[in-house]
Amino acid sequence: MLELQGTQPLRQRTGVLFVLLLVGHLILISAQVQSRSGVPVLEAVTFGVFSRVQLAFAAVVDFGRNTWGNYVGLRGARAENEALKRQLADLEIRLQEQRALAARTQQLQQLLDLQQSTALPTVAAEVIAGNPNPGILTVTVNRGSSDGVKTDMAVISPKGIVGRVVGRPAAHAARVQLLIDPAAAAAAVIERSRAGGMVAGVDEDPPLQLQLVSNLADVVVGDAVVSSGTDGVYPRGFAIGTVEKSERGHGLYRAIAVRPAVEFSSIEEVLIVLVPARPAAPRAEPAATPTERAK
Numbered sequence: 001m002l003e004l005q006g007t008q009p010l011r012q013r014t015g016v017l018f019v020l021l022l023v024g025h026l027i028l029i030s031a032q033v034q035s036r037s038g039v040p041v042l043e044a045v046t047f048g049v050f051s052r053v054q055l056a057f058a059a060v061v062d063f064g065r066n067t068w069g070n071y072v073g074l075r076g077a078r079a080e081n082e083a084l085k086r087q088l089a090d091l092e093i094r095l096q097e098q099r100a101l102a103a104r105t106q107q108l109q110q111l112l113d114l115q116q117s118t119a120l121p122t123v124a125a126e127v128i129a130g131n132p133n134p135g136i137l138t139v140t141v142n143r144g145s146s147d148g149v150k151t152d153m154a155v156i157s158p159k160g161i162v163g164r165v166v167g168r169p170a171a172h173a174a175r176v177q178l179l180i181d182p183a184a185a186a187a188a189v190i191e192r193s194r195a196g197g198m199v200a201g202v203d204e205d206p207p208l209q210l211q212l213v214s215n216l217a218d219v220v221v222g223d224a225v226v227s228s229g230t231d232g233v234y235p236r237g238f239a240i241g242t243v244e245k246s247e248r249g250h251g252l253y254r255a256i257a258v259r260p261a262v263e264f265s266s267i268e269e270v271l272i273v274l275v276p277a278r279p280a281a282p283r284a285e286p287a288a289t290p291t292e293r294a295k
Contacts, residue, residue, distance in 0.1 A: 110158035111124055111157070111158055111269050111270075111271060113158070114156070114157075114158045114271060115271055118235075120235055120273050120274075120275060121273070121274040121275065122156075122271040122272060122273055122274060123143055123147050123148065123149070123271070123272050123274055124143075124269060124270075124271055125141035125142055125143040125155075125174075125269070125270050125271070125272050126141060126142050126268065126269055127139045127140070127141055127267050127268055127269070127270065128140050128141065128142045128173070130175075137177065137178045137180060137181035137182075137184075137201070138163075138166065138175050138176060138177050138178065138181070139175070139176050139178065139267060140173055140174070140175055140176070141155075141173065141174055141176055141270060141272070142172060142173060143169075143172070143173070143174060143272055144169040144170045144171045144172045144173045144174050145168075145169045145170065145171055145174075146171045146172060147172075147272075148274050149165060149169045149174050149272055149274070150165065150169065150276055150277075151165055151166065151167065151168060151169070151277075152164055152165060152166075152233055152276070152277035153165045153233075153272055153273055153274065153275065153276065153277065154233055154234045154235060154272075154273040154275070154277075155176045155270050155271070155272050155273070156235075156238055156270065156271050156273060157262055157267065157269070157270050157271065159239065159261045159262045159263070160238055160239030160240055160241070160260075160261035160262050161179055161186060161227055161234055161238050161239065161240050161261075161262065162176065162178065162179065162262055162264075162267065162270050163176045163177045163178040163179045163181070163184060164176065164177055164184070164233050164234070164277075165177075165272065174272075176270070178201070178264055179199070179201060179208070179240070179260065179262075179264075180201040180207040180208060180260060180264055181201045182200070182201045182202060182203055183201070184200070184201045185198050185199065185200045185201070185231070186198070186199045186227055186231055186233070186234050186240065187199075187227065187228040187229065187230040187231035187234070188210060188225050188226065188227055188228055188240050189225070189226060189228045190210075190213075190217075190218075190219050190223045190224070190225060190243070191223065191224040191225070191226050192218075192223050192224070193217065193218040193219065193223070195213055195214070195217035195218060195219055196213070196228055196230075197210045197211055197212045197213035197253075197256075198210070198211050198212050199211075199225065199240050199241075199258060204257075206241070206244050206257050206258060206259040206260065207260065207264075208240070208241055208257070208258035208259070208260055209255075209256060209257060209258060210225060210243070210254075210256040210257075210258050211253065211256075212253055213253055213254045213256055214252065214253060214254070215248050215249060215252060215253065215254050217254060219243060219246045219254060219256055220243065220246055221243050221244065221245065221246055222242060222243060223242070223243040223246075224239065224241075224242055224243075225239075225240045225241050225242065225243060225258050226238060226239055226240060227240055232277050232278040232279050233277045235273060235275070239261040240258065240260070240261060241258040241259050241260045241261045242258065242259050242261070243256060243257070243258055243259075244257045244258065244259045245257035
């Protein structure tokens with residue numbers, strides 16, 4: 001057994017030596033034998049093998065270079081994209097600011113045109129507080145007693161009647177009751193037919209009704225409703241709204257719904273008419289009978 005184990009490594013070494021001698025012999029022969037092109041076979045084989053290795057290495061290098069370039073380019077494009085997004089956001093904000101400025105300029109120009117066109121003394125005021133929503137139908141303006149503002153003075157806008165001053169004004173502020181308040185009212189007429197009545201605020205849509213108009217009166221949808229001036233508060237001829245519904249009522253008066261001319265949810269500037277309220281125009285007294293005249 002010991003003898004067999006000692007001879008096995010010897011055979012292995014002999015086999016390895018034989019293979020090395022064979023490879024060396026082949027290399028020597030290849031170095032001496034030439035191919036058809038005149039290049040030694042060993043050199044041609046070696047060049048072919050190394051050229052394949054070089055091609056593979058070049059492909060790996062190109063792949064790495066392209067991958068890195070794409071990665072760097074992608075990061076650059078992403079950064080550029082973020083910068084463009086920020087630029088676009090800034091431009092959108094500036095555009096909104098310019099639109100708001102243009103709208104405000106237009107509103108102020110309309111207010112100035114109204115102030116110049118009316119013969120009434122007025123003072124421009126800015127809404128500084130209050131929201132025209134249910135339960136809070138007043139707004140606060142930045143004009144008060146120091147500007148000549150008094151209770152019950154009419155408040156108007158380029159669109160039409162806004163409301164009236166309520167409560168005692170402060171030196172530089174006053175509260176304005178909007179016309180759509182259920183506690184507010186204004187004497188009005190249909191501009192076309194001159195049918196008269198009283199516009200009152202209601203908690204409905206539209207938020208105004210023209211009341212006390214006879215069922216026999218000529219009132220149709222689309223008629224313009226303007227102030228009559230007989231209530232002693234609102235000047236005559238200013239827009240109130242447009243008839244949106246006109247139906248025969250159950251009693252003596254028509255059911256007339258009015259859409260306001262003023263957009264009460266977006267009031268910003270108004271004019272306060274610096275004319276103190278006067279007593280409402282009295283109704284005409286009935287003519288005296290012959291018996292009364294004789295007395």
